[in-house]
Amino acid sequence: MTIAEVSRRYQLSPDTLRYYERIGLIPAVGRTKSGIRDYSESDCNWVEFIKCMRGAGLPIESLVEYVALFVQGDKTIPARKLLLIEQRQKLAQRISEMQGVLARLDTKIEGYDSHLLQAERALVNQDN
Known part of the structure; x- marks a missing residue:
């Protein structure tokens, strides 16, 4: 597959x-004989993996380290697993923090909804 x-x-x-x-x-x-990148399905799997991990916010440095370990072979499986566990813990913490922010936003929005409803009622009562 071409770039x-x-x-x-x-x-x-x-x-x-x-x-x-x-x-x-x-x-x-x-690469092809003429030097053009020729992505295999395995290469595409790497692109998909990296895009997914970057989308989740994993740092480039950690992912570069992971790939370097992978290239070294099966002897690095424990190190790769540990790296992924550490990144998972950090991601879980960020998700927890984001859920807190989301809850705060929901509360703020509900407050505005309540305020707007009271304002509408006041206008209706004023017109009557």
């Missing part, structure tokens, strides 16, 4: 894909 096809498929610019490969966020992508 343009991968770009469309995952809604990432070709420059972003090249950057991801250059910094080691995805393993090196295979």
Whole structure:
């Protein structure tokens, strides 16, 4: 698959894909005889994984470390697992914090709803 096809498929610019490969966020992508990137299904799985993890807010540095460990082979499975556990804990904490913010926003919105309802009632009573 060409970089343009991968770009469309995952809604990432070709420059972003090249950057991801250059910094080691995805393993090196295979090339055609003429040197054009030729994304395999495995490469696409990496792009999808990284896009998902970045979308969840995982730091690039942690993901680069994960990919570097992966490339070293099965001997790094414990280290990869630990890295993912640490990132999961951080993500769970952020989700908890965001749920608190969401609850606060809901309370604020309900307060405005209540205020607007009281104002409407006051106008109706004023007109009567």
